[in-house]
Amino acid sequence: QAFETATRHLSHMDRSVVADYLSPSTSTKSGNVIRARMLLSLIAGESSGSGEPAPRTSGAECPQMDERAAYDLFIKSFPVAINGRCPGKLVRTELVGIAYERLCYDHWRSDQKTLRMKHVIHFGRRLPTEHRVHAWMEKEGWTSNCPDVQQILRQWRPSGSVDTAVDCSVIKKLLQYQRWMGLIIVEIEGKGRGVKTTRKF
Template sequence: MSRVSSQVVRRVFETAANRLDDPQKKAVSDYLAHSGTTADKHYRMKSLESIVMAAGLLKKLQKQKKSSAGPSGQEALGEGTSPQSVESSSHGDHCALPQPSLRQLVIDLERIPEGNNKVKFHKEFKSLLEKHPVTLSGQIPKMRHRRDTSEANQRKLYTHWAEKQLEMRVKHTREQFNRRRPTKERVDTWVKKQGWKCKAANISTEVVENWAPSGSEDRIMDNKQIQTLVKTQDWKGLHITQFEEKGDGIITTRTFKKGEVVCDYHGPVVSGKEGENIHKNTTGKETGYIFFFRNSKGQSLCIDAHSDRCHCHPDKRTFGRLLNHSKKNSNIKPLHCVVDKDGEMKDVILFIATKDLPVGEEVLFDYGVNKKYFNNEGSDLDWL
């Protein structure tokens, strides 16, 4: 069933009321315009007789509108009703109209004011925000301030303001973990550091349960969490394992969402020419650990990861260099990023999941080479 606004309902009934005489039209118009505000200002519906008469007219018009359309496409007047009877009833005695039940009358009377009350509260809340805007660290407006805005709705203003602040805090928190799914404990810790006077669990539960990667890929390295992981190489959710035919590889130990950062390709960045020299002086087994790319200026560069351990993490085997190749079954893609490190722009290669990765799946990417590369030396490379 489609929803319609109270304004549309008014127009429909006012159009249908054109067939009535002038006193009846005025009664319907006053009834439709009735609200708590107008009643206080103008006392339009003073008489109970006027209320009952107007409700009866609307009920009768409603029945006529529900009648089925005849073959000519015009509205039927309803079973057993002739044009003459409608004409006579519309100009006849008001008391001759069928009277609605008390319950239906109450429903009819409350239906339109309810919509007006929502509009009124919206205006009150907007007025409150002008003096007490919702902020991440702000305090809920005091009772005296809420009562100055609306004596009747001060409690509702309290609840609504608090809900808006919670929404703002959840959104802000989610932005801190926009490319790596956090644990509830991690979010709790982050929220508590903000000094917000609230239950961290309310925010962390919402963030973790409804988490999904967000934000532009161009801004991924703005994320402090990703910067820390690139620096520490403490990527979670991955495990080094042995494959019978291809040796070392990486599998997932948790699920990853499409668009999530899985890990990076770690190693010193050198020029493309230097990378080619390293390639020529390394064995075929080590060749696959050199990652060639071009930066945003079009310069040819290379990440040299042919050594089993890097000088900055001598106690770790980094994940990126152990990722295996697959053109058909790749499930991650490399993304070149730049990060400002102490005033120096550094190049980073991140790996982004191209689909949801379940637990226990091997992480693969397309190296972008074939057996004709490296002056046909690729024909001797087993990983191709």
């Protein structure tokens, strides 16, 4: 009876989440565990205050849950990953409520696309072709929510640095046997190592 009284203002779905969490004989999904704890925290706060709690249809629509809090709760259960997939609508609704499920979906996919862009932006030491980028993303298994290839090519930067290239064993071998007169590797103040000439060409 105490449970019914404390949770009467919650939706049927939220009451089920809390009941499953409190029952020792059932296993609760990780996302529902977080939501159940949040709901219990809200109930405890209301019980310690004065007056009756205001009716509401969903725990995700209460004043204590705003867009930022809803998304923080969402990514704790479903962290953004390069090769991950955003959970379906039913799972999202169970966790953050119908008011925020679409917002969390859009934010999650936007963050994933940004993560993928950062992952692919340093594509080797040479500017890749559009075909090669497409092939690489296909190999990664990215069938949706892919970064724009033209944007990747515009923002592309080579991986490594000049020092890394100079330290490369292949480059060192070429330098060892080169017969280029008047070229030397020197330390350039503030820039690292570079190539200078010792005579006019």
